[in-house]
Amino acid sequence: MESINTEQQTPTGEDGSVSPPEPPPTSVVMDPTLLMAASMGHCEALKTLLNWGDAPVWPKAPQIIVQVPVDGDALDLSITNRSLDTQHQASTGVVNEGGGDQPTAPSAESLFEGVTPLGDTALHVLAKSAYSSRENFLDSVFVVYNKARHLLDKPNKLGDTPLHCAARSGSVKMVYCLLELAKGEGGDIDRVKSFLRKQNMRGETALHSAIRQRKIDIVILLLMEDSQLARIPSEGMSPLYLAVMLQEFYIAIILHDKDNQLSYSGPDGQNVLHVSVLKSRGTLLCLEEGFTFMQYFL
Known part of the structure; x- marks a missing residue:
């Protein structure tokens, strides 16, 4: 049996995934100021950017003031945000290099349509940060x-949503934060399940991402919100298959205990029994009116 590569690959659509999302259309490049603010979790900077849509606070571009040297004096450069009277500048020999109309502030709606080369939005950038657990x-x-x-x-x-990125970053706080937003004020259960069951181009949900990172706390949190999440996908690499393949047997037991009708499927027509034989330690599955866990220790 061929070994299985657990590293993330470029999606090919050949892994048995079910109805993978279509690649997003070509989008505008994310504003560098927004990218910087999101990358650093700079909440106040984001608030300033977002206020443009309602009450524009676009900062005036700094004016570069060049003091023309006289009689061999050194060139004097200074930067100010204050406008100068043009007649006064002319009379004093000061030349304003940054004059003219101020740039028009973009709306919040258009600002957040920008994405990175990978197609990440501002929420993706925030969710995948190594510091995403921090309050800011x-x-x-x-x-x-x-x-x-x-x-x-x-x-x-x-095809990754911000939830995929949060689970992959290993931040249970960020995952919880996104789930709370999905619930909204009405606590719509169907909305949350739809959110949790989003599949990327590989046919994987955020649960797969949590298993790959071996984050038991995130696995439990996701299953608390949707006990049937391990049924997805019904074809292709199931969460149970992935857990056994990675020899995360405790996670495999959690998945099975939460839902005994979960998916056992694997890629290329395989199932959990194939990979459990390949990984011949810790947990085996036997066929008895469906698969039943038999845990043993060497």
Whole structure:
């Protein structure tokens, strides 16, 4: 039996995934100021950017003031945000290099349509940060969501939603934050399940991402919100198959105990029994009116 590569590959659509999302259309490049603010979890900077849509606070571009040297004096450069009277400048020999009309502030809606080369939105950037558990990143997610709610389950070019990225970053706080946003004020269960069951181009949900990172706390959190999440996909690499393949047998037991009708499927027509034989330690599955767990220790 061939060995199985657990590293993330470029999606090919050949792994048995079910109805993978279509690649997003070509989009505008993310504003560098927004990218910087999201990458750093700079909540106040994001608030400033977002206020453009309602009450523009676009900062005036700094004016570069060049003091023309006289009689061999050194060239004097200074930067100010204050406008100078042009007649006074002319009379004093000061030349304003930064004059002219101020740039028009973009609306919050158009600002958040920008993406990175991978197709990541501002929420993706926040969710996948190594520091996404910090309070400033969590606060920033709420700021972005309140202005662009459609970004919550928008996929990037790999089909990953911000929830996929949060689970992959290993941040249970960020996962919880996104789930709370999905619930909304009405606590719509169907909305949350739809959010959780989003599949990327490989046919994987956020549960797969949590298993790959061996984050038991995130696995449990996701299953608490949707006990049947391990049934997806019904074809292709199931969460149970992935857990056994990675020899994360405790996670495999959690998945099975939560839902005994979960999917046992694997890629290329395989199932969990194939990979459990390949990984001949810790847990085996036997066929007896369906698969039943038999745990043993060497």
